[in-house]
Structure formats: C-alpha cells, structure tokens
Amino acid sequence: MAFPREIYQALEDIVGKRNISENIGICETYRSIPSQSSAHYGPSEHWTPLPQAVVLPGSTEEVQNVIRICNKYGIEFKASTTFWATMGYIGSDFAIQIDTRRMKSVKIDAKNMCAVVEPFAIAATVQAEVMKYGLNINIPGVGCSSSTLANFSSWIAFGPNSISMGQGSENVLGMEWVLPNGEVLRTGSLGAGEGWFCGEGPGPSLRGILRGIFGAAGSLGVCTKMAVRLHPWPGPADFPTYGTVPAYKADFGPNFKCYTLCFPTWEAWARSVQYFHESDVAYSGHRQFNMFGRNLKGAMLNIITDADKQLSDLEELVNDPYIQKENEKMKLDYQVIIAGFSERDMEYKEKAIDYILEQTGGWKSEMMLEKDKHDYALLYLTRLGHKNLNFVMCGAYEGTFGLSSNVWKTIQVVEEAVALKRKWEVEHDSIAATGGDSAMGSLSGIGGGGATGWEFFTNFDAYDKNSVHGTAKFVDGNQEFHNKYSFGPDFCRWNSDVRHMNGYNYTQEEHNQMFANAPQPWVYAYQYKIREAINPKNLCGTYFRTVDPKCLEK
Amino acid sequence: MALQDYRAMMERCSTCAGCKFIPFDKIKSLRFAENCPSIGYYNFMTYSARGRFQLSQSLLDGRAQLDDTVTEAIHTCTSCGYCDVGCKVTRYNLEPLEHNIELKAYAVENGKVLEGQKPVIENLKKEHSMIPGAKKANRTDWAKELNLKDLFKDKAEVAFFAGCKYSYDPKLQKMAQSAVKLLQSAGVDLGYLGAADNCCAGRAHQMGFFNEFKERAEANIKAFETAGVKIIVTPCSDCYHAFKRQYAKLGLNIKVLHVVEYVDQLIQEGKIKFTKEVPLTVTYHDPCHLGRLGEDYVPWDGKEKKIYNQIQIWEPRRPRYNGAYGIYDAPRNILKAIPGIKLVEMERIREYSWCCGAGAGCNESNPEFSAWTASERITEANATGADALVTACPWCKDNFVNAVDENGNKIEVLDIIELVRQAI
Numbered sequence: 001m002a003f004p005r006e007i008y009q010a011l012e013d014i015v016g017k018r019n020i021s022e023n024i025g026i027c028e029t030y031r032s033i034p035s036q037s038s039a040h041y042g043p044s045e046h047w048t049p050l051p052q053a054v055v056l057p058g059s060t061e062e063v064q065n066v067i068r069i070c071n072k073y074g075i076e077f078k079a080s081t082t083f084w085a086t087m088g089y090i091g092s093d094f095a096i097q098i099d100t101r102r103m104k105s106v107k108i109d110a111k112n113m114c115a116v117v118e119p120f121a122i123a124a125t126v127q128a129e130v131m132k133y134g135l136n137i138n139i140p141g142v143g144c145s146s147s148t149l150a151n152f153s154s155w156i157a158f159g160p161n162s163i164s165m166g167q168g169s170e171n172v173l174g175m176e177w178v179l180p181n182g183e184v185l186r187t188g189s190l191g192a193g194e195g196w197f198c199g200e201g202p203g204p205s206l207r208g209i210l211r212g213i214f215g216a217a218g219s220l221g222v223c224t225k226m227a228v229r230l231h232p233w234p235g236p237a238d239f240p241t242y243g244t245v246p247a248y249k250a251d252f253g254p255n256f257k258c259y260t261l262c263f264p265t266w267e268a269w270a271r272s273v274q275y276f277h278e279s280d281v282a283y284s285g286h287r288q289f290n291m292f293g294r295n296l297k298g299a300m301l302n303i304i305t306d307a308d309k310q311l312s313d314l315e316e317l318v319n320d321p322y323i324q325k326e327n328e329k330m331k332l333d334y335q336v337i338i339a340g341f342s343e344r345d346m347e348y349k350e351k352a353i354d355y356i357l358e359q360t361g362g363w364k365s366e367m368m369l370e371k372d373k374h375d376y377a378l379l380y381l382t383r384l385g386h387k388n389l390n391f392v393m394c395g396a397y398e399g400t401f402g403l404s405s406n407v408w409k410t411i412q413v414v415e416e417a418v419a420l421k422r423k424w425e426v427e428h429d430s431i432a433a434t435g436g437d438s439a440m441g442s443l444s445g446i447g448g449g450g451a452t453g454w455e456f457f458t459n460f461d462a463y464d465k466n467s468v469h470g471t472a473k474f475v476d477g478n479q480e481f482h483n484k485y486s487f488g489p490d491f492c493r494w495n496s497d498v499r500h501m502n503g504y505n506y507t508q509e510e511h512n513q514m515f516a517n518a519p520q521p522w523v524y525a526y527q528y529k530i531r532e533a534i535n536p537k538n539l540c541g542t543y544f545r546t547v548d549p550k551c552l553e554k
Numbered sequence: 555m556a557l558q559d560y561r562a563m564m565e566r567c568s569t570c571a572g573c574k575f576i577p578f579d580k581i582k583s584l585r586f587a588e589n590c591p592s593i594g595y596y597n598f599m600t601y602s603a604r605g606r607f608q609l610s611q612s613l614l615d616g617r618a619q620l621d622d623t624v625t626e627a628i629h630t631c632t633s634c635g636y637c638d639v640g641c642k643v644t645r646y647n648l649e650p651l652e653h654n655i656e657l658k659a660y661a662v663e664n665g666k667v668l669e670g671q672k673p674v675i676e677n678l679k680k681e682h683s684m685i686p687g688a689k690k691a692n693r694t695d696w697a698k699e700l701n702l703k704d705l706f707k708d709k710a711e712v713a714f715f716a717g718c719k720y721s722y723d724p725k726l727q728k729m730a731q732s733a734v735k736l737l738q739s740a741g742v743d744l745g746y747l748g749a750a751d752n753c754c755a756g757r758a759h760q761m762g763f764f765n766e767f768k769e770r771a772e773a774n775i776k777a778f779e780t781a782g783v784k785i786i787v788t789p790c791s792d793c794y795h796a797f798k799r800q801y802a803k804l805g806l807n808i809k810v811l812h813v814v815e816y817v818d819q820l821i822q823e824g825k826i827k828f829t830k831e832v833p834l835t836v837t838y839h840d841p842c843h844l845g846r847l848g849e850d851y852v853p854w855d856g857k858e859k860k861i862y863n864q865i866q867i868w869e870p871r872r873p874r875y876n877g878a879y880g881i882y883d884a885p886r887n888i889l890k891a892i893p894g895i896k897l898v899e900m901e902r903i904r905e906y907s908w909c910c911g912a913g914a915g916c917n918e919s920n921p922e923f924s925a926w927t928a929s930e931r932i933t934e935a936n937a938t939g940a941d942a943l944v945t946a947c948p949w950c951k952d953n954f955v956n957a958v959d960e961n962g963n964k965i966e967v968l969d970i971i972e973l974v975r976q977a978i
Contacts, residue, residue, distance in 0.1 A: 019597065025624035026598055028612035029605040037569055050617075056597050082571045083599060101597050106584050124575065125584040144578050145571040238582045244878045245905050246643040248579040296862070307878050310646050312871040315861055385578030388570035388644035393865045395566030395647070429863040461864045463565040 003052040007073050014065045019056040027051045030097045032086040035462040039086035041495040042475045043468045048089040048503035051097040058102040060224040068182040076539050079222040081119045081147035087217040091505035091541040112197040113230040114173050123148045136233035138165040143387025153223040154215040158445040158453045160286035160381045165231045166447025173199045173227035180221045180535035196227030217543035234341045244307035249375035255340035258378040260368035262333045266411035268360040269332045273407045275356045277449025281349050283339035284381050285443030291457040293434020298327030305376045326367040396462035399455030400478045402491020430470020432459035455491045498543045505542040515547035525549040557660040560653045564607040573603035573637035576906040586901040589636045591909050591927040600627045603637035603650035625666040632913030633760035634842040639905045642876035658762025670919030682752040688722045696727040700734050703745035705781035710745030713783040717790030718753050719948035726948045729969045733789045733813050740825040750777040756796025760914035775806045789813040791947035795843035802851035814946050818884040828977040831894035837940040840907035841947035846877030877905030885946050892977045898938045910950035928957035935965050942966040
C-alpha cells in the first residue's frame with residue numbers, strides 16, 4: 001500500500017525533515033532477519049516487512065504525536081532502541097518504524113537510588129553514570145549494549161547481577177508511557193506527581209499490565225522514560241581497565257573477587273546454587289563461559305583473554321594438555337562475584353564460599369584465578385561488555401532448551417538435554433560441535449535467588465543455508481524434548497506464537513485458535529480486554545498474546 | 555575483492571551495536587560513549603557499519619537502489635575505522651571498514667559520487683593533488699629554503715614526504731619546514747622526491763576511488779624505488795597509512811615512519827634534547843590513520859575454513875587489524891619528554907579515539923557533517939581542562955582549527971612538532 005503524502009507530511013511536521021525517511025535504502029536497514037539475530041522463534045531466512053517510513057522522535061511529546069497520527073490513519077508502529085532483537089521490528093506492510101536513538105538521557109537521583117532513563121540509554125552508559133555515585137544497575141544477560149529501558153519495560157531482563165538486584169520487573173519504578181491510543185500514562189509515584197521513586201504508588205500501579213514478568217515486547221505502546229532502581233556499588237567510580245584490545249581487563253581492588261566454582265556432580269552443583277540463593281553472598285552469579293561449550297570453553301577463555309590469539313588457534317588450544325586438564329575440572333561450573341562493602345564483609349563472604357565448597361565437594365578453578373583471566377572475567381561479568389562473543393564462533397546463535405526453572409528440576413534433565421544436543425553435533429554438521437553442554441545463564445532469574453535462567457547456546461552460520469535449515473530441524477527436536485517433560489515452549493520457540501516465520505504478525509483469528517486451547521486461556525482473554533482498552537486499533541503487532549473472550553464463552 | 559565477496563560478513567553481522575560505541579568496557583560517561591561520527595550525526599541506522607552491511611545486501615539483491623539518498627549515505631563515512639575496532643572486540647572474522655570502503659567503490663563504479671568529491675578527484679588526476687585548486691608546479695615551494703636533497707639527483711638515507719596538506723596549505727607549510735629542520739638538526743640525512751613528489755592518493759582509496767588510487771600509488775612506488783629510498787618519513791597520518799598499509803599491498807617494501815616515531819626515537823637516542831620549558835596542559839588527539847589504522851601490514855593469502863562443524867577460522871592464521879598495535883605511545887612519549895607539558899587524556903583515546911571529521915574527503919564533500927564531527931572532539935578536549943589540543947596530522951589540525959565546541963568555545967590546536975620546536 002502506498003504511503004499517502006498527507007501522512008508522511010504529518011509525521012515530518014512532528015519530527016522535522018532530518019528525522020524521517022521513506023527512502024527504500026534507508027528503510028531497508030530497518031528490517032531484521034531472524035537467522036542473523038537471536039529471535040527466539042527459531043532460525044528463519046525471511047526479512048521482517050519493509051517499513052513505510054522510519055521516524056526518529058526526540059521527545060515524549062513527539063512520540064505521542066506520531067502515535068496519534070498512526071491512530072488517525074490506522075498505521076502499525078513499533079518502537080525500538082538498538083534494533084538487536086527481531087521483536088523490535090514491525091510485523092506488517094502498512095507500518096512505520098520508530099527509532100528512539102535521539103532519546104538517550106540519564107538523570108540520576110542518588111538520594112533515592114534511582115535513575116530516570118530514556119530508551120536509547122544503553123546499559124553501559126547508565127552504569128557508567130551511576131557508578132560515579134557508588135551505585136550500580138542490573139544489566140541483563142543480553143549485555144550492556146542493549147537499552148536499559150527496553151529491557152526493563154519489554155522483556156525479562158535477568159542477568160549475572162539478578163541474584164542481588166533482581167530481574168527487569170523488579171527494577172521498574174515510575175514510568176512515562178505513551179499508550180497505543182496516544183495517551184500518556186504516568187505510573188507509580190510519578191502518576192501522583194510525587195516523583196519517580198516508586199513503581200507501585202502513590203499513584204496508579206500498572207506495572208503488571210504494562211510489562212508483567214515477561215514484558216510486552218513493545219506491543220503496548222512506547223515507554224519514553226523510566227526510573228530504574230539503583231543498587232549499592234562498592235567499587236571504583238570508573239573501571240580501571242588495562243590490557244590490549246580486545247582482551248580488556250580490570251582490577252577493582254581487594255574488595256572484589258570473581259571465582260569460577262566447579263562441582264563433581266550436578267547434585268552438588270545444585271546444592272551450591274541453593275546455598276547462594278539462601279546466603280545473600282553473591283553480588284553476581286552466572287554460568288557464563290560455558291556458552292562456548294563444555295569441550296571448548298577452556299580453549300576459548302585462553303583466546304579471548306589474549307589479544308594476540310584468534311579462532312585459528314582454537315584446535316591447538318583444545319589439544320593443549322594443561323587446558324584439557326583445566327577444562328575437565330570446569331565441566332560443571334559457574335562464575336560468582338563477591339563484593340565486600342568492608343574488609344570484614346569480604347572476609348565473611350570468602351568464608352561463606354569456602355563453606356559452600358566444603359559442603360558440596362566443590363573447588364575453585366585455578367586457571368580462572370590466573371590474574372589475567374580473573375580480571376577479564378570480573379570486568380566481563382560486571383559490565384557485560386563482551387556479550388556479543390555469543391556470536392564469535394559462527395556468526396549466529398539461538399538459545400535452546402531454556403531450562404529456566406527450579407535447579408532441582410533442571411538438573412534431573414540437563415544431561416539428557418546435553419546428550420540430545422551432542423548427538424546432533426556428532427550426527428549432523430549444521431550446528432557447532434562444542435560438547436553438548438553449552439548451558440549458560442543466571443544463577444537466579446529473580447532477586448535474592450530462585451529459578452535459574454538458562455539456555456543452551458546453539459551456534460550456527462547464518463550465511464550457510466544448510467546450517468540455518470539444519471538448526472531449524474534441531475530446534476524442532478528440542479521442542480519434542482520439552483513436550484516430553486511438559487516444559488512448554490522451548491526457549492527458541494518462546495516467540496513462535498507472536499510472529500509468523502515470514503516475519504508478519506498473526507491475525508486475531510490465528511491467535512484465537514492458538515490460545516483458546518492453551519492452559520489458562522482466560523489470561524489471554526484478560527489481555528485481550530487490556531488491549532481493547534489501550535490499543536483499540538491493534539497497532540503494535542502481535543507480541544501481546546490475546547484471545548477474543550467470545551471464543552472461550554462458546 | 556568486490557562487494558559480493560563481503561556477503562558472508564554482511565549476513566554474519568549480528569547487529570550488536572559494537573560499531574556505534576567505544577568498547578563498552580571503556581565507557582566512562584554517556585556524553586562520550588559513542589564512536590561513529592556518521593550515525594552520530596545522521597542518526598539513521600543506515601549510517602552505521604551495521605546499516606551499511608544491511609544496505610549492501612539490499613543493493614545486491616535489488617531491493618534498494620543507488621539513488622541520491624543512498625549515495626550520500628554510502629559516502630558519508632570518514633573511513634575512520636573505529637567500527638573495525640568496536641566490532642572486533644567480540645567478532646573476529648568481520649571487516650566492517652574494508653566493507654564500508656568497498657561499498658563506496660561499488661557506488662563509484664556505478665557513477666554515484668557526491669558533488670563535493672568531483673573537484674577533489676579531478677585535481678588528483680590533473681594536478682596530482684587532492685586539494686582542489688592546488689597546482690603541481692607549486693607542490694615543492696614549501697621546501698625551497700630547506701636545503702633538502704633531491705633524491706633523483708643526490709643520495710640520502712631518508713625521504714621526507716610532506717603530503718598535500720603540508721605542501722600547499724600556507725598555514726601548515728611551516729610545520730613541514732619545522733619537521734625538516736628538526737630532523738636535519740638531529741643529524742638525519744634527509745632528502746625528498748623533488749619533481750616526482752606527488753599525492754599519495756590515500757584519501758582516494760578511503761573514498762572508494764580505487765582506480766585513481768592505484769594509478770598514483772604505482773607511480774609513487776616506482777619513484778621511491780628509482781630514487782633508492784630506504785626510509786620514508788612523513789608528518790601526515792593519511793600518507794603514513796597509505797604507504798604503510800595500502801602501498802604495502804601493492805608491493806612497496808620500504809620502511810615507513812611517521813615523524814613522531816622518528817622524533818621519539820631521536821629523543822631516546824639523545825639526538826634531540828629539550829632546553830626550554832613549555833608550560834602547557836595539553837590533550838592529545840590520536841589521528842585515525844596513525845593510531846588504529848597505523849598497524850603494520852602483514853601479507854596474507856588464505857581462505858576460510860570451518861572447524862567443529864560451523865566455527866569459522868582463517869587458514870592460515872590471518873592478521874587481525876583492530877588497532878591494538880597502532881602508533882599511540884610515540885607521540886605521548888614526546889609530550890611527556892617536553893619540560894613543562896602536562897598531558898591530560900580525553901575519554902576516547904588510542905584505538906577508540908574519535909575522528910576529526912576530515913577523513914575520506916568528508917571535509918570537502920560533507921562540510922557540515924565534518925564540522926560537527928570536529929566540534930564533538932573540541933567539546934571532549936575542552937572537558938579535560940587542557941589549554942591546547944595537540945595532534946600529529948595536518949587534516950586533523952585543519953579541521954579542528956575552525957571548530958568550536960557545543961558551547962561555542964574554541965581551543966588552541968597545535969601540531970606536535972610545533973611543541974617540540976618550542977622546547978628546543
């Protein structure tokens with residue numbers, strides 16, 4: 001459908017000539033191909049639809065006016081920040097892409113331990129600014145290159161720090177939200193004119209509706225400002241980095257330690273995790289470097305911590321006897337950071353770790369205590385500035401299995417999942433053969449401790465169509481494993497019910513069919529009512545799962 | 555290579571944003587966190603290395619066309635190479651800078667160039683200089699009083715290559731003269747190419763005019779070889795990069811030094827001694843083509859291979875140009891050796907330094923964008939509290955001299971050789 005001149009002109013009048021484009025070349029760069037990004041609905045070679053225009057608003061008012069135009073003319077819109085995830089892209093042909101790049105301020109209220117951030121303030125910049133006040137933020141596992149606001153408003157947002165700081169939903173305070181009908185909603189204390197410090201009140205507490213636990217992935221309008229909780233940071237005001245690119249490291253001083261803890265069995269592993277959930281000792285906890293796979297992680301750690309090494313050195317390092325020995329010791333491992341708020345606090349935490357290891361028969365990886373590796377891992381996990389190593393081996397990955405659950409439940413099936421992936425690695429060449437176990441993720445997906453948040457990194461080559469197709473088949477196999485244990489959708493299928501493989505939205509009729517028979521279908525009917533109230537023209541795609549209540553009444 | 559040869563890289567880019575920010579570990583503030591002038595100014599994704607990868611896919615597949623908007627987006631890139639550094643923090647097999655320049659060459663091949671580029675390239679062809687209006691007949695006027703040996707008539711160990719900017723710009727000529735006098739006073743046996751001195755054409759390469767670059771490069775290589783040059787010393791960072799990296803690919807096998815490397819060496823050898831104090835607090839701007847793009851060229855002839863099913867490696871091991879071993883310490887050593895100088899650093903330095911905005915001819919073709927890029931750097935320099943911004947490239951200096959920061963304030967801009975001369 002041709003984009004009428006009057007619409008384009010109306011949008012241009014709002015954002016200015018410099019901040020809008022309908023040029024096909026420009027708009028082409030606002031399309032996503034899921035095989036080139038971890039899209040959580042399996043590898044796909046289809047591009048998302050071409051936007052009719054791309055607009056870059058510079059303020060809440062401009063966002064509001066853009067959305068009003070969309071309402072007037074029935075144009076779908078989707079706002080995104082860094083454009084990493086496919087979920088941030090439009091899903092129909094008569095749609096515009098909102099790029100929030102011009103909105104990136106960070107305002108800190110150190111006294112109330114919160115920061116008000118705009119969409120394009122990536123986590124690295126928010127963290128850098130708040131560290132100057134002795135404060136820190138939860139950076140989700142996706143890494144510091146992503147938007148704090150987008151993560152906290154629209155997705156799950158747990159990461160290494162979640163064990164001490166909580167996941168996205170636990171960090172949201174006051175919000176300023178342009179609803180899909182063009183109204184501005186101010187939530188929590190902000191809605192009562194009392195400032196940003198509280199998400200629940202005084203004022204309207206709509207956190208559950210606007211984001212829930214998973215987030216609405218941009219399908220309930222545009223969050224333009226958000227206050228996020230800040231947490232104590234006993235470290236330096238900026239990172240004292242050293243080392244040669246890309247192997248940057250940092251020494252935070254004596255009140256920080258990063259350990260790679262290893263265990264003889266999954267049972268011991270789980271007991272240790274439970275100890276951490278109960279003890280409040282860990283500042284961060286993540287099974288991070290296992291993303292390179294059980295067989296390769298020791299070698300990969302020696303590559304990424306050495307500026308002169310590269311992937312061409314991988315085979316030689318994998319066969320190095322010392323690395324093999326250390327790798328074997330790290331088979332069942334995870335990383336924890338302890339941060340001492342005083343010398344005594346640090347001593348206590350060190351003793352607590354020793355106690356946990358004593359009780360579980362665990363040990364500290366000696367290789368990971370070598371200074372360069374220690375300082376690399378400490379910086380890595382604190383800033384998550386190298387998270388895009390996710391893609392280093394093959395250029396693409398998808399998270400599979402997604403054993404995000406109670407650790408005791410997880411460990412019962414983890415080796416079966418490992419064997420399934422390993423079998424595929426050996427019998428097919430579509431995914432990287434990294435050793436079956438490439439489970440990585442947070443020690444706790446929620447604050448204080450609880451369910452882990454895991455995925456098996458499945459690396460494939462987006463350029464190699466056989467690899468893409470083979471990975472898609474592997475993903476199907478994973479779902480069968482999940483079905484067997486009634487685990488629901490596999491991690492790489494979490495978004496399969498929100499967007500067709502060709503990148504387009506589902507129709508309401510299709511969603512009705514999907515969700516009428518889902519467990520607890522009235523949840524989706526309730527969401528339908530919400531959408532009807534704040535998004536009557538259904539202009540933000542189909543990431544918000546709904547079922548028409550009439551389908552259930554029948 | 556041709557544009558389609560980068561297809562695998564285009565499809566393996568994961569939109570991670572590494573090409574738009576300084577290495578995330580190095581971010582100290584929101585204000586100076588970003589590092590791609592092109593997307594910094596124009597804001598659309600298209601102007602980033604990621605956007606360019608995606609644009610190329612669309613062009614090759616016939617979805618996008620080389621219209622005026624796309625042509626401008628393609629050429630509005632200073633080829634500063636930061637995207638390469640940022641990308642390679644976590645990705646080991648992508649070459650965004652090479653691709654950006656190849657995309658420009660694709661546009662050039664299809665006759666899509668910017669108006670502001672035309673006089674630059676025309677003058678290169680006609681007068682062998684990339685400064686519009688410059689005449690070949692006047693190229694060596696700056697050297698008349700210097701007693702430099704003409705290497706086609708006389709022998710000398712070292713060839714001094716001033717480059718177009720120092721040769722023609724009246725405000726900058728005295729810097730080249732100072733550099734020559736400095737080296738001569740330290741006992742360096744110095745000559746120059748005389749009538750055979752021509753533009754290095756490195757900027758033509760940065761702009762995607764590969765044929766024009768190759769023609770000049772081959773002529774210059776022949777001239778250096780005929781003159782029996784053993785070492786080339788240049789005060790221009792663009793020339794330095796051209797000789798060291800681009801000419802090396804074409805067969806130049808002569809040692810190349812930037813004047814800061816040579817001066818640093820002479821200071822260490824005691825051949826340059828400082829006698830005067832220069833009481834200044836300065837901050838140093840790393841020129842892109844001396845810093846992150848100043849690494850040695852290492853020949854490589856290999857291919858991609860997959861191991862462990864899908865892990866992509868180069869066989870044999872391929873050199874990685876990521877700015878790790880650029881020229882950063884030599885200029886800082888010089889500044890630290892000058893009595894009275896206090897060096898304070900900006901946030902974006904060394905391999906993740908912000909560009910001056912003059913790269914790839916953008917000062918001629920996109921002057922507003924170029925001026926904004928310079929202004930960003932002046933803002934950063936002024937944030938350090940320094941009295942002066944020091945650099946080691948005439949293009950950087952020229953672009954900074956007329957720039958003001960976001961508050962309308964200027965800063966004194968000095969060539970590092972000026973400071974050295976003041977201290978002797």
